[in-house]
Amino acid sequence: WRAGTLGHLKIVMKAPLKKAPFLGWAVQHMHCLFLDRNWAKDEQRIKQSMEHLTSTRTRGPAPTVLIFPEGTDLSESNVEKSHKFSEEKGLPKFDHVLHPRAKGALACIGQLRQTSTHLLDLTMAYEDYQPGERPSDGSLVKGRLPKAVFVHVDKYALSEVPEEEAEFTKWLR
Numbered sequence: 001w002r003a004g005t006l007g008h009l010k011i012v013m014k015a016p017l018k019k020a021p022f023l024g025w026a027v028q029h030m031h032c033l034f035l036d037r038n039w040a041k042d043e044q045r046i047k048q049s050m051e052h053l054t055s056t057r058t059r060g061p062a063p064t065v066l067i068f069p070e071g072t073d074l075s076e077s078n079v080e081k082s083h084k085f086s087e088e089k090g091l092p093k094f095d096h097v098l099h100p101r102a103k104g105a106l107a108c109i110g111q112l113r114q115t116s117t118h119l120l121d122l123t124m125a126y127e128d129y130q131p132g133e134r135p136s137d138g139s140l141v142k143g144r145l146p147k148a149v150f151v152h153v154d155k156y157a158l159s160e161v162p163e164e165e166a167e168f169t170k171w172l173r
Contacts, residue, residue: 010053011066012108033065035104042104050111062116067108069100069172074134091173096125102169113158121154 011027015034018024033049035042053063071078074096082098085091091099109119126135126146133139135146162168 008061008063009066010049010063012068012104014071033108037101039103043107046104046107047111050108054111054115063112065108065112067105069102069105070098071101073137074098075136076134100172102165102172105172106163106165106168109158109161110163117158119156119158119161121156123152125150125152 009030011030011032013027013032013034015036018028018034031049033046035045050065053065078098079095083093085099086093089099127148127150128146133144135144162171
């Protein structure tokens with residue numbers, strides 16, 4: 001029943017990936033949503049993209065949007081930024097995940113409430129290729145893959161997901 005649904009998949013990605021050889025070309029043709037992580041630039045882009053996605057659906061499954069609110073790059077510098085953010089906001093420090101950015105995710109989900117009923121929350125964990133090594137874009141391109149990837153999935157009715165930014169931010173963390 002999922003045959004032919006790849007066209008309904010949209011991925012929210014950081015804007016520099018648009019220029020990556022091969023990958024950038026492919027995801028541009030999938031009409032993925034590219035964000036600059038600058039709300040002044042991204043707010044209208046999110047709104048237009050999600051409105052287009054939900055308004056052009058005439059039949060078939062609801063759109064699937066893959067959002068990474070915490071980002072995907074667990075580099076040492078991003079972990080440091082996340083620790084600084086934690087200190088400023090009085091939040092716990094994490095070494096294996098980053099604190100999520102709620103505003104863009106909330107904007108996407110707000111538009112998707114028109115056509116979708118559930119949100120799937122996926123948490124991915126990697127078994128180190130070498131002890132202490134974090135997977136990165138560079139290591140993956142060089143063929144240094146993790147030994148194993150584990151995925152934990154929770155399903156939430158969108159009616160359970162807060163619509164106000166402050167409450168959503170707490171829920172997301």
